[in-house]
Amino acid sequence: MTTAPATPxxxxxxxxxxxxxxxxxxxxxxxxxxxxxxxxxxxxxxxLFLAIPMGWATWLSFNEGGLVSDxxxxxxxxxxxxxxxxxxxxxxxxxxxxxxxxxxxxxxxALMLASLLNNNKKGQxxxxxxxxxxxxxxxxxxxxxxxxxxxxDMGVINLLLQTAGQERVNFLGANPNALMTIAGLEVWRxxxxxxxxxxxxxxxxxxxxxxxxxxxxxRNTRRFLRISLPTLRPLMLFALVIALIFNFQLFDSVQALTxxxxxxxxxxxxxFIYKQLFTFQESGVAYATSLALLLLVVTLTIFAYGFLGRRxxxxx
Amino acid sequence: MTVLADGDGQDLLALERRSSSLRSVKxxxxxAVLVLFTIISVGPALYIISPAFRNSKSLFSYPPQWLPNExxxxxxxxxxxxxxxxxxAMNTLIFATGVTLIALVIDTLAGYAxxxxxxxxxxxxxxxxxxxxxxxxAAVLAPxxxxxxxxxxxxxxxxxxxxxxxxxxxxxxxxxxxxMMRQFIETLPPGLYEAxxxxxxxxxxxxxxxxxxxxxxxxxxLGIFVFMLQWANLLWPLVATTKDETRVLTVGISTxxxxxxxxxxxxxxxxxxxxxxxxxVFLFFQKWFVQASVAGALKQ
Numbered sequence: 348m349t350t351a352p353a354t355p356x357x358x359x360x361x362x363x364x365x366x367x368x369x370x371x372x373x374x375x376x377x378x379x380x381x382x383x384x385x386x387x388x389x390x391x392x393x394x395l396f397l398a399i400p401m402g403w404a405t406w407l408s409f410n411e412g413g414l415v416s417d418x419x420x421x422x423x424x425x426x427x428x429x430x431x432x433x434x435x436x437x438x439x440x441x442x443x444x445x446x447x448x449x450x451x452x453x454x455x456x457a458l459m460l461a462s463l464l465n466n467n468k469k470g471q472x473x474x475x476x477x478x479x480x481x482x483x484x485x486x487x488x489x490x491x492x493x494x495x496x497x498x499x500d501m502g503v504i505n506l507l508l509q510t511a512g513q514e515r516v517n518f519l520g521a522n523p524n525a526l527m528t529i530a531g532l533e534v535w536r537x538x539x540x541x542x543x544x545x546x547x548x549x550x551x552x553x554x555x556x557x558x559x560x561x562x563x564x565x566r567n568t569r570r571f572l573r574i575s576l577p578t579l580r581p582l583m584l585f586a587l588v589i590a591l592i593f594n595f596q597l598f599d600s601v602q603a604l605t606x607x608x609x610x611x612x613x614x615x616x617x618x619f620i621y622k623q624l625f626t627f628q629e630s631g632v633a634y635a636t637s638l639a640l641l642l643l644v645v646t647l648t649i650f651a652y653g654f655l656g657r658r659x660x661x662x663x
Numbered sequence: 664m665t666v667l668a669d670g671d672g673q674d675l676l677a678l679e680r681r682s683s684s685l686r687s688v689k690x691x692x693x694x695a696v697l698v699l700f701t702i703i704s705v706g707p708a709l710y711i712i713s714p715a716f717r718n719s720k721s722l723f724s725y726p727p728q729w730l731p732n733e734x735x736x737x738x739x740x741x742x743x744x745x746x747x748x749x750x751x752a753m754n755t756l757i758f759a760t761g762v763t764l765i766a767l768v769i770d771t772l773a774g775y776a777x778x779x780x781x782x783x784x785x786x787x788x789x790x791x792x793x794x795x796x797x798x799x800x801a802a803v804l805a806p807x808x809x810x811x812x813x814x815x816x817x818x819x820x821x822x823x824x825x826x827x828x829x830x831x832x833x834x835x836x837x838x839x840x841x842x843m844m845r846q847f848i849e850t851l852p853p854g855l856y857e858a859x860x861x862x863x864x865x866x867x868x869x870x871x872x873x874x875x876x877x878x879x880x881x882x883x884x885l886g887i888f889v890f891m892l893q894w895a896n897l898l899w900p901l902v903a904t905t906k907d908e909t910r911v912l913t914v915g916i917s918t919x920x921x922x923x924x925x926x927x928x929x930x931x932x933x934x935x936x937x938x939x940x941x942x943x944v945f946l947f948f949q950k951w952f953v954q955a956s957v958a959g960a961l962k963q
Contacts, residue, residue: 381866382782389773389841390788396807396833397795403806414805460700463693470694476949477701483941483952484708485895487913491934492707494927495714501722501927503710539704543953589797596799599897603917617801617898624805625902634805641802648796 401641408638411631414624425635432632437611438619441526445615446594449530449537450587456534457541462571464542465549475546478539486536490603493532522612525605529613532600544586545579552578588651592644616640708938714931715739722927738932747907748933751915758911759894761831766840766889767882774844775870779856789845792838800834800899807833808902825909830900834893840885847881848874887948887955894941912937 362370408425410418430436460478464471481489496502497518505515518528552575560570598617601607607614607622614622616636623633714722715738716731742748776782777789800807808824811833815823822828855877856869864872897913904910910918916933919926945952 379782382776382780384867385772385776385780385870386782386788389769389836392769392832392836393792393795393838396810396836397798397803397838400803400806400810401795401798403809404803407805413809456700460697463697467690467693467697470697474697474701475953476946478704479949479953480708480942480945481704483891483945484938485897485913487895487897487917488934488937491916491930492711495710495931496707535703535707538700592797592799596801598801599895599913602897602901603920617799620801620804621898621901624808630805637802637805641798644797644799644802645794649794652793652796 404634404638404641407630407634410634412628414630415628421631425631429632429635429639434611434614435616435619435632435636438614438616441611441613442595442597442615444523445526445530445533445597446591448527449533449594450590452530453534453537453541454583454586454590456538457545460538460542461545461549462575464546466567475539475543478542480539481536482539484536486532486599487603489532489536490600493528493535493600493604497528519605520609522609525609525613529597529600529604532604533594533597541586541590548579548582549575585651588647592647592651595640595643711931711935711938714928715935717928719926719928735928738926738928739936741926741929742932742936746919746929747910747915750908751910751912752937754910755894755912757827758830758834758896758900759890761827762834762893763886763890765831765835766837767886769835770837770840770844770885771875771878771882772870773841775848775874777841777845778848779853779874780866792841796838796842800896804898804902807899811903825904825906830903830909830911833903834896834899837889840889843885844878844881847878851877883951884955887951891952891955 407413407418409420409422411421411425412419464474484492494502496504499505499515499517499520502518504518508515517524519525556574556578557570560574565573596617597615598621601613601615601618605613607618617640620633620636620640623636624630713729713731716735718735718737721732777785811822811824811829814829815826820826822832851874856864856873859869859873895913896911897917900911900914904914907915907918916930916937919930919933
């Protein structure tokens with residue numbers, strides 16, 4: 348520390364403009380140093396393993412090959428032949444059907460169970476834990492577990508049907524059964540998550556709103572439909588987008604249960620990408636598909652947080 | 664609860680009684696539904712115990728056998744001696760723990776910076792990171808694979824295909840973690856560290872002494888969230904490993920499905936001993952698990 352002169356001359360500038368500018372940048376640089384220490388590690392890994400691959404993916408979508416042989420620039424060919432690919436068209440159709448079925452079923456069941464849990468507090472924790480359990484099971488192992496239920500010869504369901512004198516059901520070897528079995532698996536695994544999600548949502552509905560409804564004589568169902576659901580709407584839109592993003596990535600259970608078959612019946616978009624890239628190496632269309640998936644997810648993400656932002660504004 | 668009405672007391676009582684019996688019927692029905700879904704949730708995984716202790720041939724017998732006739736341990740023996748199961752389990756542990764630890768460190772640090780520090784382009788940068796919040800591995804699978812193969816050459820095999828760093832590092836980047844940490848730090852009262860800042864404490868000191876101890880719950884929640892995501896991860900390990908010794912459990916178990924003949928008993932045994940430890944951990948820390956799953960989407 349320097350000692351100040353006894354009577355400073357306040358009229359005179361302590362620094363010339365040049366000096367001032369130099370000090371200013373020096374100060375800012377010094378203030379920036381700890382920032383780099385904090386953001387640096389994440390930013391480095393984010394750039395290396397997310398930003399660069401995203402840019403690379405864009406570039407690759409104009410190329411062919413590259414995984415085994417050298418990449419070859421083909422211009423817009425991948426994009427112009429994008430929808431000519433029958434397998435891809437089937438994959439998009441399958442994934443869309445699967446997404447609709449899985450989301451409708453899981454949201455319907457989850458809303459029902461969440462409101463049941465919200466109205467019946469006794470044992471709530473036990474049911475929460477039990478419903479959550481399937482989420483612990485990695486999808487690939489959930490697939491193995493589902494084999495023991497749905498296998499044509501040794502699946503418990505079929506053995507039971509046979510014992511009851513009924514026809515066995517070909518859950519995995521026929522269409523559209525196979526896709527529906529996979530949707531069933533994802534519903535089984537995801538149900539607990541969405542129940543907890545909606546339960547948290549229902550519990551966040553302001554109690555004075557509910558009380559006002561009670562005083563006005565609205566019954567349970569009516570209160571649910573007219574008060575809870577509308578309050579939950581922004582949250583549900585958010586949930587819908589999240590569920591879309593997750594479900595469009597269907598892969599693990601296909602790998603476990605059907606390997607895309609029978610006859611492409613369960614080929615999903617990600618399964619198509621993986622198969623094209625790492626088995627056939629005809630990567631051109633797969634590159635374009637990857638980029639399309641990427642753009643879809645980024646757009647949906649921006650939408651999702653838009654909904655959530657609106658919800659916050661509404662509450663505050 | 665009392666109901667206000669101007670009918671006579673007799674009627675009111677009857678109404679009360681009827682509605683309370685209606686309520687108990689309704690709650691009985693509710694519990695029946697809840698129990699049904701409990702069975703659906705837990706039943707399939709419990710059933711796996713039976714085939715795990717049975718000879719695979721008996722699986723196809725009919726009428727179905729619920730309980731094993733004999734206590735057959737051959738499946739476990741096969742799993743432990745004829746496959747690399749132990750190695751896969753170790754790889755999974757190293758992979759998921761590695762990703763979790765690195766993610767926790769970088770996410771907490773970056774979350775603090777985005778919540779409490781000022782720097783140029785902060786908003787733009789955060790917006791960019793948010794846009795990549797949910798980029799699926801599948802969408803960047805090829806470039807990430809090519810990148811790791813490229814790093815293999817540049818780092819002389821330190822980061823590459825079939826190495827732990829090559830497996831772990833690409834999965835550590837989760838913008839969601841930074842987002843969660845930033846949101847959490849923003850809820851802490853700013854008075855806490857403004858005093859320390861006026862006293863001349865460095866950012867690092869404020870972070871380690873004041874903020875970090877308060878972040879324990881957020882760190883546990885994020886830790887469980889990341890670990891659960893990675894230990895179930897199939898797609899990236901499938902691409903990033905080529906040898907049987909470098910495989911993780913999810914990939915390893917899926918290779919047990921033979922191309923022509925599958926030893927189902929062994930698969931049941933593998934599924935069982937893989938799920939057992941995580942279930943035990945879950946039962947001890949269920950509150951945290953439940954929080955972690957909802958946190959990812961809800962804790963704004």
